[in-house]
Amino acid sequence: MSEESDLDLGHDAGMETNVFRDPEGRISALWLERLRAFLEANRVDDVVSVVEPLHTADIGDVLEQLDPEERLRFVRLLGDRFDFSALTEVDESIRLEIMDALPNAAIARGVAEMDNDDAVYLLEDLEQQDRDEILSALPTFERLSLKRSLDFPEDSAGRRMQTDFIAIPPFWTVGQTIDYLRQEADLPDEFYQIYVVDAAYKVQGTVPLDRILRVQRSAKVDEIMNTSLVLVDANEDQEEAARTFERYDLVEVGVVDESGRLVGVLTIDDIVDVIQEEADEDIKLLAGVGDEDVSDTTLDTVRSRVPWLVINLVAAVLVSFVIGFFNGTIEQMVALAVLMPIVASMGGNAGAQTMTVTVRALAMRELDGGRLKRLIRREMVVGMVNGVIFAILIGIVTALRYGNVGLGVVIGMAMVINMIVAGTFGILIPITLDRLKADPAIASAVFVTTITDIVGFFAFLGIAGLWFGLF
Amino acid sequence: MSEESDLDLGHDAGMETNVFRDPEGRISALWLERLRAFLEANRVDDVVSVVEPLHTADIGDVLEQLDPEERLRFVRLLGDRFDFSALTEVDESIRLEIMDALPNAAIARGVAEMDNDDAVYLLEDLEQQDRDEILSALPTFERLSLKRSLDFPEDSAGRRMQTDFIAIPPFWTVGQTIDYLRQEADLPDEFYQIYVVDAAYKVQGTVPLDRILRVQRSAKVDEIMNTSLVLVDANEDQEEAARTFERYDLVEVGVVDESGRLVGVLTIDDIVDVIQEEADEDIKLLAGVGDEDVSDTTLDTVRSRVPWLVINLVAAVLVSFVIGFFNGTIEQMVALAVLMPIVASMGGNAGAQTMTVTVRALAMRELDGGRLKRLIRREMVVGMVNGVIFAILIGIVTALRYGNVGLGVVIGMAMVINMIVAGTFGILIPITLDRLKADPAIASAVFVTTITDIVGFFAFLGIAGLWFGLF
Numbered sequence: 001m002s003e004e005s006d007l008d009l010g011h012d013a014g015m016e017t018n019v020f021r022d023p024e025g026r027i028s029a030l031w032l033e034r035l036r037a038f039l040e041a042n043r044v045d046d047v048v049s050v051v052e053p054l055h056t057a058d059i060g061d062v063l064e065q066l067d068p069e070e071r072l073r074f075v076r077l078l079g080d081r082f083d084f085s086a087l088t089e090v091d092e093s094i095r096l097e098i099m100d101a102l103p104n105a106a107i108a109r110g111v112a113e114m115d116n117d118d119a120v121y122l123l124e125d126l127e128q129q130d131r132d133e134i135l136s137a138l139p140t141f142e143r144l145s146l147k148r149s150l151d152f153p154e155d156s157a158g159r160r161m162q163t164d165f166i167a168i169p170p171f172w173t174v175g176q177t178i179d180y181l182r183q184e185a186d187l188p189d190e191f192y193q194i195y196v197v198d199a200a201y202k203v204q205g206t207v208p209l210d211r212i213l214r215v216q217r218s219a220k221v222d223e224i225m226n227t228s229l230v231l232v233d234a235n236e237d238q239e240e241a242a243r244t245f246e247r248y249d250l251v252e253v254g255v256v257d258e259s260g261r262l263v264g265v266l267t268i269d270d271i272v273d274v275i276q277e278e279a280d281e282d283i284k285l286l287a288g289v290g291d292e293d294v295s296d297t298t299l300d301t302v303r304s305r306v307p308w309l310v311i312n313l314v315a316a317v318l319v320s321f322v323i324g325f326f327n328g329t330i331e332q333m334v335a336l337a338v339l340m341p342i343v344a345s346m347g348g349n350a351g352a353q354t355m356t357v358t359v360r361a362l363a364m365r366e367l368d369g370g371r372l373k374r375l376i377r378r379e380m381v382v383g384m385v386n387g388v389i390f391a392i393l394i395g396i397v398t399a400l401r402y403g404n405v406g407l408g409v410v411i412g413m414a415m416v417i418n419m420i421v422a423g424t425f426g427i428l429i430p431i432t433l434d435r436l437k438a439d440p441a442i443a444s445a446v447f448v449t450t451i452t453d454i455v456g457f458f459a460f461l462g463i464a465g466l467w468f469g470l471f
Numbered sequence: 472m473s474e475e476s477d478l479d480l481g482h483d484a485g486m487e488t489n490v491f492r493d494p495e496g497r498i499s500a501l502w503l504e505r506l507r508a509f510l511e512a513n514r515v516d517d518v519v520s521v522v523e524p525l526h527t528a529d530i531g532d533v534l535e536q537l538d539p540e541e542r543l544r545f546v547r548l549l550g551d552r553f554d555f556s557a558l559t560e561v562d563e564s565i566r567l568e569i570m571d572a573l574p575n576a577a578i579a580r581g582v583a584e585m586d587n588d589d590a591v592y593l594l595e596d597l598e599q600q601d602r603d604e605i606l607s608a609l610p611t612f613e614r615l616s617l618k619r620s621l622d623f624p625e626d627s628a629g630r631r632m633q634t635d636f637i638a639i640p641p642f643w644t645v646g647q648t649i650d651y652l653r654q655e656a657d658l659p660d661e662f663y664q665i666y667v668v669d670a671a672y673k674v675q676g677t678v679p680l681d682r683i684l685r686v687q688r689s690a691k692v693d694e695i696m697n698t699s700l701v702l703v704d705a706n707e708d709q710e711e712a713a714r715t716f717e718r719y720d721l722v723e724v725g726v727v728d729e730s731g732r733l734v735g736v737l738t739i740d741d742i743v744d745v746i747q748e749e750a751d752e753d754i755k756l757l758a759g760v761g762d763e764d765v766s767d768t769t770l771d772t773v774r775s776r777v778p779w780l781v782i783n784l785v786a787a788v789l790v791s792f793v794i795g796f797f798n799g800t801i802e803q804m805v806a807l808a809v810l811m812p813i814v815a816s817m818g819g820n821a822g823a824q825t826m827t828v829t830v831r832a833l834a835m836r837e838l839d840g841g842r843l844k845r846l847i848r849r850e851m852v853v854g855m856v857n858g859v860i861f862a863i864l865i866g867i868v869t870a871l872r873y874g875n876v877g878l879g880v881v882i883g884m885a886m887v888i889n890m891i892v893a894g895t896f897g898i899l900i901p902i903t904l905d906r907l908k909a910d911p912a913i914a915s916a917v918f919v920t921t922i923t924d925i926v927g928f929f930a931f932l933g934i935a936g937l938w939f940g941l942f
Contacts, residue, residue: 025711026839057718065839181684191681192663192722209680210662213652240496246747247528249740251663251722268739269720272746276717279750280831283757287827288820294832294846301853305824306860312820313861316813317868324809330801337808338795341815341924342787349759349783353776356758360751361765368497370536375765382772389777390784397788453812 020058027058027065035062039073047077060089063098064295072101084110088118091295096125104130108137111146115189117162117270120149124159148263157241158234160274161255161264164188167195168221170204175217177207192252192267196225201261203229203254231256234263241266242274243365282363285441286356288312311443315450322454326461329470335402336464339411343460346390347418347452354379354426355448362430362440376427383423387416410467414460421455422448491529498529498536506533510544518548531560534569535766543572555581559589562766567596575601579608582617586660588633588741591620595630619734628712629705631745632726632735635659638666639692641675646688648678663723663738667696672732674700674725702727705734712737713745714836753834756912757827759783782914786921793925797932800941806873807935810882814931817861818889818923825850825897826919833901833911847898854894858887881938885931892926893919 022028031050038046051059063071063086075082075098084107087095099107099122111119111134123131123146131150135143145163152158165188168177177194181187194212196205205225215224230248232241234255244253245268255264284290288308292301323330323340330337358375361367367375391412399408429447430440465471493499502521509517522530534542534557546553546569555578558566570578570593582590582605594602594617602621606614616634623629636659639648648665652658665683667676676696686695702725703712715724716739726735755761759779763772794801794811801808829846832838838846862883870879900918901911936942 025714025836055719057720064837065841067841178684181681182687187681187685190679208661209684210652210658213649213680213683214658216653243496246743248526249528249743251739268722268743272717272720272739272743275743275746276750279747279754283750283754283831284827286754286758287823289824289827292828294828294837294842298849298852298856301849302856302860305821305853305857308824309817309820309857309861310864312817313813313864316816317865319816320809320813323812327805327809330808331805334798334802334808335795337801337805337811338791338798340808341794341812341928342784342791344812345787345790345920345924346780346783349780350776352758353760353779356755356760357763357765360754364747365496366535366765368536370538371765378769378772381769382776385769385773386776386780389773390780393781393784394788449816453816457812 020054027061032062032065036066036070039066039070039077042077044077047074048081051078056083056085057089059083059086063087063090064094068097071098075102079106080109082110084114084122085118088121091293092125092291093293093295093297093300095122099126099130104133105137108134112138112142115162116142116145116149116164116264117160119146120159124150124154152234155238156234157232157236157238157255157266158257158264160238160241160270161234161266162188162270163264165195165254165262165265166191167197167201167262170196170198170222170225172221173217174212174215174219174221174224177212177221178217190267191265195254195262195265196221197262200259203231203256203260203262205229206254229254232266233258238271238274239278242271242278245271246275278363281439282359282441285439285443286359286445288445308446311446315446315453319450319453319457322457323461326457326465329461329465332470333464333468335404335407336461339398339407340457340460342394343411343414343418344453344456346394346415347422347456348449349422350383350386350419351422351426351448351452352445354383354423355430355444358427358430359441359444362434367431372431379423379427380420383420384416386423387419390419391415406467407464410464411460413463414456417459418452418456422452425451491525498532503533503536507537507541510537510541510548513548515548518545519552522549527554527556528560530554530557534558534561535565539568542569546573550577551580553581555585555593556589559592562764563596563762564764564766564768564771566593570597570601575604576608579605583609583613586633587613587616587620587635587735588631590617591630595621595625623705626709627705628703628707628709628726628737629728629735631709631712631741632705632737633659633741634735636666636725636733636736637662638668638672638733641667641669641693641696643692644688645683645686645690645692645695648683648692649688661738662736666725666733666736667692668733671730674702674727674731674733676700677725700725703737704729709742709745710749713742713749716742717746749834752910753830753912756910756914757830757916759916779917782917786917786924790921790924790928794928794932797928797936800932800936803941804935804939806875806878807932810869810878811928811931813865814882814885814889815924815927817865817886818893818927819920820893821854821857821890822893822897822919822923823916825854825894826901826915829898829901830912830915833905838902843902850894850898851891854891855887857894858890861890862886877938878935881935882931884934885927888930889923889927893923896922 019028020031035047035050038050063074066074071094087098111122123134135146149158149161149163168180192209194207195203196207197203205222205227206229207221207225211224230244230250231254232244234257244250251268253266254262255266257263290304292304394415395408395412398411399405426448430444433442433444434440490499491502506518506521509521534545537545558569582593594605606617620629620632620634639651663680665678666674667678668674676693676698677700678692678696682695701715701719701721703715705726705728715721722739724737725733726737728734761775763775865886866879866883869882870876897919901915904913904915905911
């Protein structure tokens, strides 16, 4: 029996070029090769037939796999059959590259077919002029609704929201609601709850779909609706909205404008992307890479990284001046130059550990009042304990290596000092940046390592100078 | 009018101790103080009355804000009125601390009230013996369903799934389905789609709730169901399942066992947590912190960080041997000791940039075939370009600072070499770890900085030795 089903699988797998993803979940090389051949030969119908069964997200993945020229050929060949939603699934650089190459009229035709939130996502990165041209080519209703979304601040809930939703009056019964849904042709593509609103579109309550299905037709909507309302302000930052989703395990939330009027809904799929982006941003800022991704060109990459490296160069030169101050000391005892990077490096590492924990805790809003004080205390104690542990370790190694107990004591003392400094500044720097309303992930790393480098070199060379009377 | 509503707000805000969250979204200090006073005075009814209106996630936040003794008092005071689901919302260390302090019988009573997936989440971290004791105190049905989930591997979809779901036969009509939902008392708390299964519980299709509400009662289920099925294997890693959710913008997905039988469902709220954890893990591994969080004790923190610092110490000592090799060179020209950290530091930074981009791209499965080759090429070119830019900068600065053009040329050459090495290894190390089935984020940072340190010092001191004839 097991052998039989293996054979069956073998048979299916025989038509390998038809298999889109390999067992690892990657796009199959053979499948891609076939698509490339079709593109090369301008075989429109074949391209359409292999692409048709794919989900929009898969088409996005395919676009990312193709070379830039192939991508354009792909989009042009499909023409009006190309689903522009696929562009919301690719890296920004690829999206802009494709949109720049297409005439605005073609983009407008594509945008007219899209959901409001996806359309905003495409349009918001375009130049003002292109954006206006595309908007003016759209039907009035779409144009106005897109314009309203685009009027909300960048990265706000209003930019991410979907403006299609179902709103009903509180005095309806469940039966009336179901009949309405059955008759109404123009419903959103997908929805998870229904909004109960008054005449001014102020939300009175929400009804999850499963609740509508559980109760009798005669039940009154205002008797089964949720009234402990969680709503999001359209002007609120998308990260705040994401935290609301996480905190209350939401799937959909209503978005209201300044006057409390329901203007749209946010769904979890948009929010998952926001959560991903936010974590990604933290990781990249900590490492000194801006908003870049693997599809960026060489030039864009250089441009995004040079500023961080310049800051690091300035810091490194500053540090070297500290060392230069001990020129004479080093001249009398070259072993100091050999050992000094150890103290600096350990401090840098310990500082990065504390800083990372702090940055993440700030990002997740975990540091309220009492917890912050406890964390500061803990990190200083951890710094001290680790300082003592590694002071003993490196002290013994150094004393043995140079047959010089004094040198072991000196490097041990410098180590304790630098580890405490690392713990203290590893927490204070991100917290200070946060208080100053800056992103705590930004530049924290450079600050922390500059301080641990300076303190590391200064403490070690200074204590050595005093201990051995080298000044 | 606006003034009037301001006044209204002012009036509400006057009863400050009743306001749970301050405008920043933090738990109000006054609210917390009041709770603490009630706890101190053992005023059970007051504690219940302030906690009752809160969402489970908010109770979790409250627990995190309290001191360890207050937490236990809180849980004990509430007794059977304490909702154990709140424990799924707190840091692991706090969860274990509370569970360790409670008798297993009390935990069993709490677990019996919980959703299956939340219960598994609580139980999986306990000692085998405690877990067995709690399970044996549960009603048979709950015990068997929890045992089955716990039998799946750690971090698998089977561990995260909810075993309550709605499955119907394909020959039902929409009307029959709605009648079934209205009559059935024991439905899951929340659900977003209905599963259409055959007699062996093999999934034939899925029907989102909104689709049931759109069509007439007479419509046949098998005519409106989705048949392009996305299902998750119960043994699959939760991260793989999370990627499936992201890729296809899912809200709920069916989980099947080896024989293709539907055994549970995963919902997006669990997956959001997985996505968060995964990104968090990457950030922390890159910085050399294990699975730790802000609530960990000092001892746990030391224990989690020491291994990373030991690895770094070994690397730093290794690097210092490389410098020791150039003892004589430094003795003849102390300026070299002053300048050498600059080359190493710039290489370390550039390496961290490349490494971070690579680690993230690997985590998001963005590096298939062609893209990987393009990325390697790009990073080497970026290394070269940045190498030249910073060689010129630091070369000029150094030549001016020491009035020695040769020294500027030497540091510039070392810089170019180290930046290319940084780009190359910044990408090769995480990719090699990934190929070896290790997490690319783990230890990548130590490897990369050790290499850029060694190459930085070796290239700079070596080229200087040759250039100035110091060997």
